[in-house]
Amino acid sequence: MSSENELLIENTYKNFGNVSAVKNFNLKVEDNEFVTLLGPSGCGKTTLLRIIAGFEIPDSGDVLLNGKSIVNIPPYKRPLNMVFQRYALFPHMTVYENIAFSQFLKKKPKEEIKNKVKKMLELVQLEGFEKRKPDQLSGGQCQRVALVRALINEPKVLLLDEPLGALDLKIRKDMQIEIKNIQERLKMTFIYVTHDQEEAMVMSDRIVLMRNGEIIQIGKPKEIYNYPNSIFSAKFIGENNILDGEVLEIKNDHLVIDINGLNILTNKTSNVKIRDKVFLAIRPEKIKRIYTIENKSFDNHIVGKIEKIVFFGSTIKYYVSISEEIFLVIEEKVAEENNKHVKGNNIGDEVNLRFSKEDVDIFLK
Amino acid sequence: MKKRNKHIYLLSPLYIYLILFFFAPIFILFIYSFWLKSSSGFIHTFTLQNYIKIFSNPLYLTVIRNSILIGLVTAVICVLASYPVAYAIAFKYKKLQDVILYIILISLFSSYLVRVYAWRIILGRYGLINQILIYLKLIKEPLTFFLYSPTSVIITLVFILIPFTILPIYSSLTNISIDLHEAAADLGANKFKTFFKVTLPLSKSGVTSGFIFSFVLATGDYVTPQLVGGTQGLMIGRIISDQFGMAFNWPFGSSLAYFTLFLIVLTVNLFIWIVKILKIGR
Numbered sequence: 137m138s139s140e141n142e143l144l145i146e147n148t149y150k151n152f153g154n155v156s157a158v159k160n161f162n163l164k165v166e167d168n169e170f171v172t173l174l175g176p177s178g179c180g181k182t183t184l185l186r187i188i189a190g191f192e193i194p195d196s197g198d199v200l201l202n203g204k205s206i207v208n209i210p211p212y213k214r215p216l217n218m219v220f221q222r223y224a225l226f227p228h229m230t231v232y233e234n235i236a237f238s239q240f241l242k243k244k245p246k247e248e249i250k251n252k253v254k255k256m257l258e259l260v261q262l263e264g265f266e267k268r269k270p271d272q273l274s275g276g277q278c279q280r281v282a283l284v285r286a287l288i289n290e291p292k293v294l295l296l297d298e299p300l301g302a303l304d305l306k307i308r309k310d311m312q313i314e315i316k317n318i319q320e321r322l323k324m325t326f327i328y329v330t331h332d333q334e335e336a337m338v339m340s341d342r343i344v345l346m347r348n349g350e351i352i353q354i355g356k357p358k359e360i361y362n363y364p365n366s367i368f369s370a371k372f373i374g375e376n377n378i379l380d381g382e383v384l385e386i387k388n389d390h391l392v393i394d395i396n397g398l399n400i401l402t403n404k405t406s407n408v409k410i411r412d413k414v415f416l417a418i419r420p421e422k423i424k425r426i427y428t429i430e431n432k433s434f435d436n437h438i439v440g441k442i443e444k445i446v447f448f449g450s451t452i453k454y455y456v457s458i459s460e461e462i463f464l465v466i467e468e469k470v471a472e473e474n475n476k477h478v479k480g481n482n483i484g485d486e487v488n489l490r491f492s493k494e495d496v497d498i499f500l501k
Numbered sequence: 502m503k504k505r506n507k508h509i510y511l512l513s514p515l516y517i518y519l520i521l522f523f524f525a526p527i528f529i530l531f532i533y534s535f536w537l538k539s540s541s542g543f544i545h546t547f548t549l550q551n552y553i554k555i556f557s558n559p560l561y562l563t564v565i566r567n568s569i570l571i572g573l574v575t576a577v578i579c580v581l582a583s584y585p586v587a588y589a590i591a592f593k594y595k596k597l598q599d600v601i602l603y604i605i606l607i608s609l610f611s612s613y614l615v616r617v618y619a620w621r622i623i624l625g626r627y628g629l630i631n632q633i634l635i636y637l638k639l640i641k642e643p644l645t646f647f648l649y650s651p652t653s654v655i656i657t658l659v660f661i662l663i664p665f666t667i668l669p670i671y672s673s674l675t676n677i678s679i680d681l682h683e684a685a686a687d688l689g690a691n692k693f694k695t696f697f698k699v700t701l702p703l704s705k706s707g708v709t710s711g712f713i714f715s716f717v718l719a720t721g722d723y724v725t726p727q728l729v730g731g732t733q734g735l736m737i738g739r740i741i742s743d744q745f746g747m748a749f750n751w752p753f754g755s756s757l758a759y760f761t762l763f764l765i766v767l768t769v770n771l772f773i774w775i776v777k778i779l780k781i782g783r
Binding site for chain 2: 190241242286
């Protein structure tokens with residue numbers, strides 16, 4: 137299980153008719169790594185997973201496991217296993233028979249199978265469920281069975297195709313942690329497909345952000361969150377205020393961007409010229425209402441009006457209008473919100489906003 | 502009154518229909534089977550004489566046995582021939598499934614008699630098969646064993662009954678998600694093992710009901726044997742209908758019908774039991 141497993145996807149292309157599902161895809165997945173393929177529906181993430189599993193044959197390119205191409209190996213001979221979105225448990229078999237399916241096929245001794253299944257059921261806390269049929273299980277239990285049915289085979293790489301998509305929020309959040317824990321405990325390589333950026337952030341060692349069959353950005357969750365490389369990354373990962381503007385001035389240490397008459401200072405980037413159309417992205421938690429942090433200089437000072445306040449429990453969000461066209465969302469921790477010095481706690485109040493130029497990401501249109 | 506019981510009244514039209522036109526007549530027939538025929542009509546009595554008569558003459562038992570054998574062979578051929586067709590429509594030719602199903606159903610649109618007569622024309626002494634064989638100079642004299650034999654009855658019954666096996670098998674196969682095939686492949690099963698461990702067990706209900714449909718309908722058929730069976734292909738349905746018609750011995754006809762019904766129910770349950778204990782796919 138813990139031998140050197142390295143999965144390499146090289147120059148892979150896949151078209152369905154005129155639609156290209158995967159384009160020039162290159163990815164190296166290290167041993168013990170939890171990699172998430174993240175993107176909106178139709179971005180090719182599931183197709184790519186199915187290429188790795190062997191259910192789709194790429195039009196060109198190669199998939200290598202430990203240096204050996206597996207593209208021409210049929211799925212049932214590949215040392216990989218997959219967890220399906222809709223569980224795909226065999227309805228005519230009990231939980232025990234479902235989990236033991238691959239072991240029966242390998243003609244393992246009965247006693248060994250029994251011990252292995254027991255271990256697997258312990259792993260997902262389903263002891264005593266051996267004799268149940270899948271239709272007597274809840275969605276979360278089904279997905280646990282599906283997970284260990286794949287794990288019992290000790291795959292070199294486990295592929296998970298939106299395994300939590302059909303579960304409700306509370307169970308999904310618990311399962312995210314559970315799956316991550318299992319992956320760390322078993323020291324296995326997981327490739328996980330999801331369209332839920334929060335899920336990707338919680339679980340992944342690395343995120344591969346995809347759009348239209350292409351990789352947009354690869355990186356640790358923190359890297360992608362803090363340094364999105366494109367407007368798509370900035371929009372897709374986490375929340376962001378996106379502003380549409382034009383480069384007005386290029387100064388020594390900063391740029392001045394004109395957003396419908398509002399000037400915003402940003403860090404200097406080498407690739408812009410005056411009059412270039414740009415997008416700005418500012419995280420809601422980076423914008424501070426004045427007096428919340430004292431004695432720190434900020435580059436941007438804006439005045440706005442609170443339109444809406446939404447309470448999220450640990451955080452609170454203010455929806456602020458700067459002008460007719462410009463709206464900003466501000467997120468604060470509730471502890472800060474309780475601070476008596478802060479003015480502008482009510483809808484309709486005027487509010488002073490501050491944020492530094494480092495916190496503004498700038499992307500060419 | 503519990504709320505969930507209310508909807509049971511929706512079933513009442515069906516129940517009324519079944520009671521009036523199925524259970525009542527069949528019960529009357531059951532009473533008939535204990536009566537006796539006399540020259541002036543029926544003697545209302547209670548005797549097992551009709552049933553004893555079945556066992557006294559080996560003809561009846563032989564014909565009943567032959568009928569059940571013809572029914573079994575027909576049902577087995579129907580199921581074996583239907584499965585690949587149903588599998589192909591369900592998984593391989595999904596785009597064409599409406600067209601293919603329509604073609605299969607077309608055979609049900611025409612009259613049953615027309616279809617049986619068509620087979621007479623194909624199988625007969627100067628029928629299509631003999632004509633072709635003579636034309637190809639493979640034979641000089643027409644072959645006679647095609648028509649008026651159990652074989653011709655089975656050929657004709659398979660043709661008539663095959664939609665009744667294709668449809669239930671097809672519908673049980675369409676309920677199998679393609680995910681399950683992929684999951685089996687992913688867990689190490691090749692196509693052969695996937696079929697025997699996943700597809701076949703999950704289509705068990707379709708196979709069972711298709712088998713029962715074709716077996717019951719074939720065993721009880723009395724038109725086909727009459728038209729293409731000859732004396733060799735005589736079946737029990739014909740004898741029963743003769744008792745109600747020419748012989749005008751309704752009590753004996755009823756007891757024959759009930760005895761045959763008993764054997765058919767027994768065979769069907771035996772089949773269900775065999776399917777159950779085989780535990781396909783474990």
